[in-house]
Amino acid sequence: xxxxxxxxxxxxxxxxxxxxxxxxxxxxxxxxxxxxxxxxxxxxxxxxxxxxxxxxxxxxxxxxxxxxxxxxxxxxxxxxxxxxxxxxxxxxxxxxxxxxxxxxxxxxxxxxxxxxxxxxxxxxxxxxxxxxxxxxxxxxxxxxxxxxxxxxxxxxxxxxxxxxxxxxxxxxxxxxxxxxxxxxxxxxxxxxxxxxxxxxxxxxxxxxxxxxxxxxxxxxxxxxxxxxxxxxxxxxxxxx
Amino acid sequence: xxxxxxxxxxxxxxxxxxxxxxxxxxxxxxxxxxxxxxxxxxxxxxxxxxxxxxxxxxxxxxxxxxxxxxxxxxxxxxxxxxxxxxxxxxxxxxxxxxxxxxxxxxxxxxxxxxxxxxxxxxxxxxxxxxxxxxxxxxxxxxxxxxxxxxxxxxxxxxxxxxxxxxxxxxxxxxxxxxxxxxxxxxxxxxxxxxxxxxxxxxxxxxxxxxxxxxxxxxxxxxxxxxxxxxxxxxxxxxxxxxxxx
Amino acid sequence: xxxxxxxxxxxxxxxxxxxxxxxxxxxxxxxxxxxxxxxxxxxxxxxxxxxxxxxxxxxxxxxxxxxxxxxxxxxxxxxxxxxxxxxxxxxxxxxxxxxxxxxxxxxxxxxxxxxxxxxxxxxxxxxxxxxxxxxxxxxxxxxxxxxxxxxxxxxxxxxxxxxxxxxxxxxxxxxxxxxxxxxxxxxxxxxxxxxxxxxxxxxxxxxxxxxxxxxxxxxxxxxxxxxxxxxxxxxxxxxxxxxxxxxxxxxxxxxxxxxxxxxxxxxxxx
Numbered sequence: 001x002x003x004x005x006x007x008x009x010x011x012x013x014x015x016x017x018x019x020x021x022x023x024x025x026x027x028x029x030x031x032x033x034x035x036x037x038x039x040x041x042x043x044x045x046x047x048x049x050x051x052x053x054x055x056x057x058x059x060x061x062x063x064x065x066x067x068x069x070x071x072x073x074x075x076x077x078x079x080x081x082x083x084x085x086x087x088x089x090x091x092x093x094x095x096x097x098x099x100x101x102x103x104x105x106x107x108x109x110x111x112x113x114x115x116x117x118x119x120x121x122x123x124x125x126x127x128x129x130x131x132x133x134x135x136x137x138x139x140x141x142x143x144x145x146x147x148x149x150x151x152x153x154x155x156x157x158x159x160x161x162x163x164x165x166x167x168x169x170x171x172x173x174x175x176x177x178x179x180x181x182x183x184x185x186x187x188x189x190x191x192x193x194x195x196x197x198x199x200x201x202x203x204x205x206x207x208x209x210x211x212x213x214x215x216x217x218x219x220x221x222x223x224x225x226x227x228x229x230x231x232x233x234x235x236x237x238x239x240x
Numbered sequence: 241x242x243x244x245x246x247x248x249x250x251x252x253x254x255x256x257x258x259x260x261x262x263x264x265x266x267x268x269x270x271x272x273x274x275x276x277x278x279x280x281x282x283x284x285x286x287x288x289x290x291x292x293x294x295x296x297x298x299x300x301x302x303x304x305x306x307x308x309x310x311x312x313x314x315x316x317x318x319x320x321x322x323x324x325x326x327x328x329x330x331x332x333x334x335x336x337x338x339x340x341x342x343x344x345x346x347x348x349x350x351x352x353x354x355x356x357x358x359x360x361x362x363x364x365x366x367x368x369x370x371x372x373x374x375x376x377x378x379x380x381x382x383x384x385x386x387x388x389x390x391x392x393x394x395x396x397x398x399x400x401x402x403x404x405x406x407x408x409x410x411x412x413x414x415x416x417x418x419x420x421x422x423x424x425x426x427x428x429x430x431x432x433x434x435x436x437x438x439x440x441x442x443x444x445x446x447x448x449x450x451x452x453x454x455x456x457x458x459x460x461x462x463x464x465x466x467x468x469x470x471x472x473x474x475x476x477x478x479x480x481x482x483x484x485x
Numbered sequence: 486x487x488x489x490x491x492x493x494x495x496x497x498x499x500x501x502x503x504x505x506x507x508x509x510x511x512x513x514x515x516x517x518x519x520x521x522x523x524x525x526x527x528x529x530x531x532x533x534x535x536x537x538x539x540x541x542x543x544x545x546x547x548x549x550x551x552x553x554x555x556x557x558x559x560x561x562x563x564x565x566x567x568x569x570x571x572x573x574x575x576x577x578x579x580x581x582x583x584x585x586x587x588x589x590x591x592x593x594x595x596x597x598x599x600x601x602x603x604x605x606x607x608x609x610x611x612x613x614x615x616x617x618x619x620x621x622x623x624x625x626x627x628x629x630x631x632x633x634x635x636x637x638x639x640x641x642x643x644x645x646x647x648x649x650x651x652x653x654x655x656x657x658x659x660x661x662x663x664x665x666x667x668x669x670x671x672x673x674x675x676x677x678x679x680x681x682x683x684x685x686x687x688x689x690x691x692x693x694x695x696x697x698x699x700x701x702x703x704x705x706x707x708x709x710x711x712x713x714x715x716x717x718x719x720x721x722x723x724x725x726x727x728x729x730x731x732x733x734x735x736x737x738x739x740x741x742x743x744x745x746x747x748x749x750x751x752x753x754x755x
Contacts, residue, residue, distance in 0.1 A: 027479050029472045030349065030386055031394030031435040047393065054435075056393050058386040058475055073479060075389020076277045076296060088492045102489045104296040104358035130493035142307050142356045161498035163695075164487050168389065199489075207507060210498075214509060224483050273628045274540050275575050275694075286528060290627070292573040297488070315572070320623040321530035321546025324660035329569045329623070363573040365625075367544065368527040 025062065025225055027073075028055035034068055045070030059168075060225070073224055077103045077167040077197040079145050083137045084154070086162055086195035087147070089127050094120070097127050099135065102164070102197050105144050109135060113148040115155050132157045134193050134201065153193065160191070160203025163214055167198035169221040172229075179230055180220060187237045188213040212240065252407050255415070261459050263399060263411040266467065268379070268474035270387050271481065278388025280474065282380035284399075284411055286370035291380035293388040295360035310355030314343040316364040316377050323369045338374045339364075345378050345431040345441035346385065349392045360390060371414040371427075372400045378431050378441065383471050387478060395471050397464035398431035398441060401456050403448060408455055410463055423447050430460050434468040437461075488576035491698040496684075499699040503687035508696070510539075514689040515739055517747060522639070522754040524647050531664070532648025536640040538691065540630035545622065545640035547648045551611065551658065552619035562609025562617040566595035568624035568637065575629040575694075591624060593678060593721055594638050597707025598622075600718035601676035604645065608669035611653070618650070620668070631697040634705050638678040639751060645670065676709035676718060677751075679743050681736050683726055688735065690743070702726035706736070708744050715741050 028034055034046060035053045042048045045057045046068050055061075059070040079085070079101070087099035087107055099107040109127075111118055118126045127133065134154050135147040149155050165173065173194055174181050185192055190204035190213040200217060204210040219236060223229055252260045264285025273279035276292035283289070299305050316338045318327045331339075342364065350360070362385065364377040378398035386392055402412040405422025412427060419425045426446025432439050439460075448456070506514055518539030527533045532547035552563055568591040570578045598604070609618040622644065624637045649664035682692050683702040692700065707719035717740070722728065 027476050029395060029475045030392040031433075031468070032472070045391065054393070057389060057391045059389065072389035074278060074387055078296075088489055090490070100489050102487045104298055104355065106298070128493075130490075130496075132492045132494055157494065159494060161495040162492055163495075164489075198487075207502060207505060211502075211507065211509060222482050222485060224479055226483060273542075273573060274630065275628050276573070288527075290573070294572075294576050297576070319527070319544070319546065319625055320567075320569075320621065321527050321533060321548050323529050326548035326550060326621055326623075329567060361572065363571065365571060365573060368529055 025060040027059070027225075028061055028070060029058050030055055034061055034070075039066055041067045043067040043069035045072070072168045074166055075168060077101075079103050079105070079137055079140050079197070081137055081140055083196035084134060084193075085137060085147075085197040086132060086134050086157070086193065086199035086201055087197070089129050089131045089133070091129065092123050092127075097123070099133060099147055101135075101145065101147075101195075102199060103145070107135065107137070107145045107147045109133070109147045109149065113138070113146075113150060115149045127156060132162055132201065134195065157193070157201050157203075160201055160210065162199050162201045164198050165200060165218065165221040167196065169224075170194055170196055170198060172223070173200070173217055173220050175230065180233065183230060183233055183237075184213055184216050184220075188216070192217075215240065249407065252409075254404075254409060256413065260407060260409050261462065263463060263466070264413070266470045268383065268470045270383050270474045270478035276384070276388070278384040278386065278390070280380045280383035280387060282376050282383065282471075284372050284376050285413065286368055287372050287376045288367040289364060289373065289376035289380045290367060291362060291364045291377065291384040293360065293362050293381070293384040293390065295388070295390075296355040296358035297361070299357065299359035305357040307356050308353065310352040310358045310360060312343050312347045312350060312352060312360050312362065314339045314346065314362045314364065314381070316342055316366075316374065318366045318369055318373070322366045338377070341441055341443060342374065342378055342381065345398065346381060346396055348438065348440050349394045349396055349433055350385065351391055351393070354391060360385070360388075369414075371412050371417045372429075374398070374441075374443075375400050375411075375429055375431070379467060379471065383475060386475055393433075394436060395434045395468060396431050396440060397434050397467040397471070398429065399460060399463045399467065400427055400429040401460060402426050402428065403446065408452065408459065410459055428456060430456075432460060432464045434464060434471075491695070495695075496699045499696060500685040500687075503684050503689060508689075510693070512691075514687065515743065517635075517691045517743075517750070520639070520747075520750045520754050522643055522751065524643060524755065529660075530644075531651060532644040532646070532668075534640045534643035534647070536636045536643065538632060538636040538639075539693065540628060541632055541636050542626070542628040543633060543636045543640045544625045544627055545637065545644045546625075547644045548621045548623070549648070549651055549658075550619050550621065551616055551653075554610070554614065554617045558606075559614045560610060561606035563619040564595070564599060564604065564606065564622070565619065566591040566598070566622045566624070566641070568594070568626070570629075571625055571627070574626040578629070589721075589723060590633060590637060593634050593705050593707075593719075594622070594624065594641050596719035596721070597638050597676045597678045597705075597709075598641060598645070600707060601674050601709035601716070603642075603670055603674045603676055603709065605669040605671055620645075620648075629694060631692040631694040632680060634680050635678050635691065638676070638707075639747075642675055642677065643751070643755070646675075674709050674711055675748065675751075676707050677744065677747055678705050678707050678719075679740060679747070680705040683724075683728065683732075688732055700724065702728065704728060704736070706740060708740055710744065715744060
């Protein structure tokens with residue numbers, strides 16, 4: 001089956017903090033004081049009240065220079081422009097496909113945004129209900145999310161299977177400059193696309209490797225603060 | 241329960257051995273429902289509440305969506321076997337009222353404008369009821385919302401304060417709620433934003449002179465600070481539990 | 486958690502996996518997940534239990550009240566089983582009137598229990614033809630990770646086994662008074678339900694939610710044992726696919742073994 005999905009995860013925009021995944025991180029709850037002093041600037045998930053920086057969500061403190069952020073550990077997917085997501089076709093309308101991307105709004109894929117020209121009459125032949133795509137979020141509006149399949153590593157996914165991890169763990173699974181996901185791909189020989197919405201597609205040379213790849217990813221996804229995870233995973237692969 | 245009049249005293253010991261300002265043993269656990277985006281359990285002694293949060297997610301029907309803000313939707317109810325007289329499944333007027341005041345108790349800490357057209361669903365159920373169910377529910381829901389990664393400026397803490405005649409007591413049991421002596425029973429359920437001088441739930445039934453409300457506020461502040469510590473610990477432990485699973 | 490409906494490609498993958506006798510969690514096709522049981526989880530219930538089958542969790546409570554006997558069973562107490570699929574347990578359970586699953590679940594549990602004769606309802610008469618004990622079994626899934634039926638039946642049985650009849654003072658029940666009289670349960674009978682699920686041409690037991698969503702049929706058997714003889718007390722097939730006679734024969738071979746195994750697990754877990 002023709003499948004030109006290739007290194008799609010590189011299309012994902014990394015969270016700025018993916019570089020710092022290995023630093024020691026403090027867990028904070030809403031209302032806790034993270035730091036005191038005029039020097040600090042509150043970033044996402046934090047706010048300033050007088051001289052204190054407070055946590056505005058439950059998560060891990062991330063300090064980059066003077067900016068203090070709180071990164072979520074659990075929770076639903078909040079869609080952003082340029083996110084690559086994996087979704088399931090839930091409906092076909094006159095103008096395009098409705099895609100369930102497992103977020104508060106459904107995604108809409110206009111017919112013009114398919115990777116090649118699709119005739120209005122053959123829409124369901126290209127993408128039917130229940131089919132899976134790797135798409136990029138083009139815009140996030142209050143009424144919905146616009147998607148496109150134009151781009152490297154995007155399009156209809158065939159074969160393999162998809163499963164979900166908690167969205168905030170995606171940077172962990174990708175790793176610094178893609179190091180973790182590359183390791184998993186190498187060790188299992190699988191093609192893997194990681195969606196920012198927590199959905200992951202795996203297609204491998206055989207069932208055993210596909211199952212192994214999923215196990216590895218789920219293992220990594222649970223190690224929220226562990227350092228030296230890449231080394232740990234080398235070990236894991238020799239034992240599993 | 242004795243119908244004696246009780247004098248107000250800081251040395252007062254209650255029938256279960258507690259001091260006037262002591263809560264029942266509190267138990268809090270986060271992550272009890274894997275399917276939910278966030279979940280928690282909170283108990284005051286024999287009153288046990290569980291809460292699950294789903295969202296932000298799509299709100300149906302569409303005409304209920306608010307383009308300027310997300311909606312916080314709370315549903316509180318008792319499980320049929322949580323009370324001696326079996327509660328028939330289905331919402332009652334009491335549970336509908338508690339659902340609404342719970343929503344008002346929690347919404348001040350959430351910036352709902354960040355999530356237009358969506359809903360954050362909070363489901364609270366009481367597994368075992370021994371008074372203080374709405375306060376246990378709010379404490380559980382507060383943790384569940386944080387667990388779900390919902391941007392919140394603070395946690396919400398809740399406890400009920402009452403009177404045995406003239407004696408103010410904190411976190412009543414059902415027996416204490418039903419006390420008939422002297423000035424009669426009083427049940428004052430209060431929720432406070434943990435690190436701020438703001439009260440988001442206030443429901444009173446009974447008889448209490450206005451001069452004594454200040455005392456009530458003061459002991460509520462003290463008690464909520466303790467509840468916040470319990471909630472904080474449970475949230476942080478949830479991370480460890482996940483990593484070591 | 487996700488409310489996303491299962492995709493075509495994952496369904497295909499699961500079909501292939503089951504044909505090759507493989508599952509994501511490494512279990513055999515007819516292997517049940519880890520069973521955890523907790524008794525007496527609510528002091529206000531006459532009997533109660535929490536059952537976890539893997540990540541599936543169900544709470545079951547038994548309450549007793551006084552009622553009138555049904556006209557066609559004036560010499561027997563009443564048994565009512567209900568289930569409330571709380572939206573708490575899954576992003577797929579919406580609030581409102583019950584869907585088909587919500588109607589099916591309590592009825593499956595009801596029949597497994599009633600048809601086994603586990604409860605001697607004739608011993609629950611208070612005043613002949615006028616007043617009887619009504620047993621309410623209320624099932625609440627707390628987390629749905631597949632196979633709620635089997636987990637719920639185990640929960641109901643455990644709850645019944647630790648139920649104490651409340652004290653009757655004249656015409657009213659004093660729920661607060663300490664009770665010691667157990668329900669009139671027939672010794673030795675403890676039914677369970679064993680549900681076989683089907684994907685493609687593969688039969689298997691105890692699916693996770695993901696596996697359950699890929700199924701196209703299920704058949705739930707209520708099975709119990711009196712002395713040395715096992716009996717099938719109830720059966721219900723759901724879903725659009727069909728079962729072949731050889732599959733039914735295969736199930737009949739597996740059922741008795743599974744019944745023993747699960748009862749062992751229950752004994753250990755209690």
